[in-house]
Amino acid sequence: MTGSAPLTVDDFANFGAGIPIPVSIRRLEQIDLAVARMEDGCRQLLLAARSDEALSGFAGEGRELGAGRRGLVASLDAANLDRLRSVAPELRPVVPPKEGASFGGGCRMNGTATRGHAQALARTPGIHGVYAQQSVRENTRIGRTARSVHDDTLANLLEVGFTGTFTADADHNKTIEDAATYHAAGYTLFTCDPGDHVDDRADTATATELEELLDDVPWPGLEITRGDYLRSYEQKVTLPALDGAQELNISAEDARRAVVKYGRAIAHAASMYRHVAGLAGAGAFAFEASVDETENPTSPAEHYIFASLLKHLGVELWSLAPRFVGRFEKGIDFVGNVDQFRTDFALQAAVAHLFGYKVSIHSGSDKLSVYPLIAEQTRCDVHVKTAGTSYLIALETVALEAPDLFREVFEFGYGLWEEARATYHVSAEPAAVPPREGMRDEELRLLLWQRDARQILHVAFGHILREFSDRLWPVLRAHERVHDDLMLAHIYRHVRPFA
Numbered sequence: 444m445t446g447s448a449p450l451t452v453d454d455f456a457n458f459g460a461g462i463p464i465p466v467s468i469r470r471l472e473q474i475d476l477a478v479a480r481m482e483d484g485c486r487q488l489l490l491a492a493r494s495d496e497a498l499s500g501f502a503g504e505g506r507e508l509g510a511g512r513r514g515l516v517a518s519l520d521a522a523n524l525d526r527l528r529s530v531a532p533e534l535r536p537v538v539p540p541k542e543g544a545s546f547g548g549g550c551r552m553n554g555t556a557t558r559g560h561a562q563a564l565a566r567t568p569g570i571h572g573v574y575a576q577q578s579v580r581e582n583t584r585i586g587r588t589a590r591s592v593h594d595d596t597l598a599n600l601l602e603v604g605f606t607g608t609f610t611a612d613a614d615h616n617k618t619i620e621d622a623a624t625y626h627a628a629g630y631t632l633f634t635c636d637p638g639d640h641v642d643d644r645a646d647t648a649t650a651t652e653l654e655e656l657l658d659d660v661p662w663p664g665l666e667i668t669r670g671d672y673l674r675s676y677e678q679k680v681t682l683p684a685l686d687g688a689q690e691l692n693i694s695a696e697d698a699r700r701a702v703v704k705y706g707r708a709i710a711h712a713a714s715m716y717r718h719v720a721g722l723a724g725a726g727a728f729a730f731e732a733s734v735d736e737t738e739n740p741t742s743p744a745e746h747y748i749f750a751s752l753l754k755h756l757g758v759e760l761w762s763l764a765p766r767f768v769g770r771f772e773k774g775i776d777f778v779g780n781v782d783q784f785r786t787d788f789a790l791q792a793a794v795a796h797l798f799g800y801k802v803s804i805h806s807g808s809d810k811l812s813v814y815p816l817i818a819e820q821t822r823c824d825v826h827v828k829t830a831g832t833s834y835l836i837a838l839e840t841v842a843l844e845a846p847d848l849f850r851e852v853f854e855f856g857y858g859l860w861e862e863a864r865a866t867y868h869v870s871a872e873p874a875a876v877p878p879r880e881g882m883r884d885e886e887l888r889l890l891l892w893q894r895d896a897r898q899i900l901h902v903a904f905g906h907i908l909r910e911f912s913d914r915l916w917p918v919l920r921a922h923e924r925v926h927d928d929l930m931l932a933h934i935y936r937h938v939r940p941f942a
């Protein structure tokens with residue numbers, strides 16, 4: 444609305460539709476906007492413009508504001524958010540920058556965690572935020588869609604007055620159909636998880652078995668013959684490691700095992716990449732390959748071959764998530780030998796550096812002890828993904844503000860442990876969880892910081908959110924400040940090492 448004074452809180456209060464949130468007030472090209480909090484805790488959009496035309500396409504209730512201005516009270520629904528993205532392209536997710544650190548904050552609580560994520564990143568300039576980040580698996584578990592996650596993210600970013608750029612990550616896409624769905628919902632980062640096509644038999648096969656397995660490698664899909672591959676991939680590679688060049692020796696056996704293990708996965712990733720490129724157009728998306736959820740670690744030689752064959756197939760990676768040595772369990776710090784991790788990680792980071800993409804750290808929640816070495820070895824060209832830790836912060840808010848509900852949630856999750864643990868790499872022992880009888884309300888939050896209890900709550904997230912969300916959301920809304928502050932402080936600890 445060039446030429447006129449921006450609307451103030453008082454102007455928006457005159458809409459008579461809830462209390463405008465001061466930080467949410469912003470000026471778009473032709474529209475002044477605020478998010479208002481209603482008495483029942485819901486949010487609405489308040490829009491003002493100089494012409495009906497600028498407000499066309501939004502559904503809502505009109506207001507005469509005087510001085511030639513028109514107003515509209517609009518719900519924060521999918522159609523209005525879509526219209527907003529079309530009149531204000533700066534609200535659309537962007538392709539993430541190639542260089543520097545980025546942080547992925549998955550939110551399983553209707554976008555409420557995004558508020559604290561954005562506030563934490565506002566304190567660490569230079570770190571790019573990936574706020575809508577959800578896998579198909581997570582969405583199925585909690586009854587959300589690529590679209591609803593994207594909408595919830597934008598609604599919360601508007602509410603906290605976020606003005607930067609952000610990316611939306613179609614996480615752990617397993618099929619081409621998954622990627623197409625996320626593309627239609629506006630996502631700009633595509634994380635391809637070809638894990639179902641990884642052949643772990645490669646790790647233990649004998650030499651004879653390996654020869655047979657080599658016959659099953661989809662050579663045409665890799666656009667190389669078996670002979671050419673075996674001739675060219677047994678080699679010495681010089682890696683640009685942090686403390687000087689480092690040699691990576693790939694033996695004939697390494698080359699055989701790597702292509703048996705990952706050949707099919709590489710061909711699958713390349714076909715997903717080409718499909719997304721066809722939909723989005725060159726340069727309009729970023730692509731990650733993730734094999735972090737496979738049975739065995741990815742060796743540096745395997746990582747090199749994986750990346751090299753993808754490059755040969757024309758895939759331009761933004762990032763790659765290997766499966767590291769040691770254990771990246773959900774919701775707790777790194778488990779394993781840190782020195783061994785450091786040695787291995789230095790090579791993984793050097794391979795990524797050689798090809799010019801970022802290492803992506805999945806299950807990044809709470810891996811605080813290894814963040815400094817990750818930051819150092821990657822020179823902060825790194826992507827860190829988290830999700831579970833934010834859900835646990837939400838539960839901590841509930842433990843503080845609604846202790847009885849928290850007790851119920853905890854016992855429910857505890858009862859599900861045996862079933863839930865089957866799908867994750869986790870090691871919690873229910874017997875190690877302190878008894879809850881006699882525990883005072885003020886002590887409940889400590890359960891969130893007891894390793895076993897924390898992990899039990901973590902892996903049950905799908906069941907817990909399906910069963911309790913109707914009762915959890917109002918607590919998070921009513922105690923938004925507490926929730927936002929806990930989130931900000933905790934996520935700040937995650938991003939600070941990369942700033």
Ligand SMILES: [Zn+2]
Nearest residue numbers: 733735805806
């Ligand atoms: Zn992952």
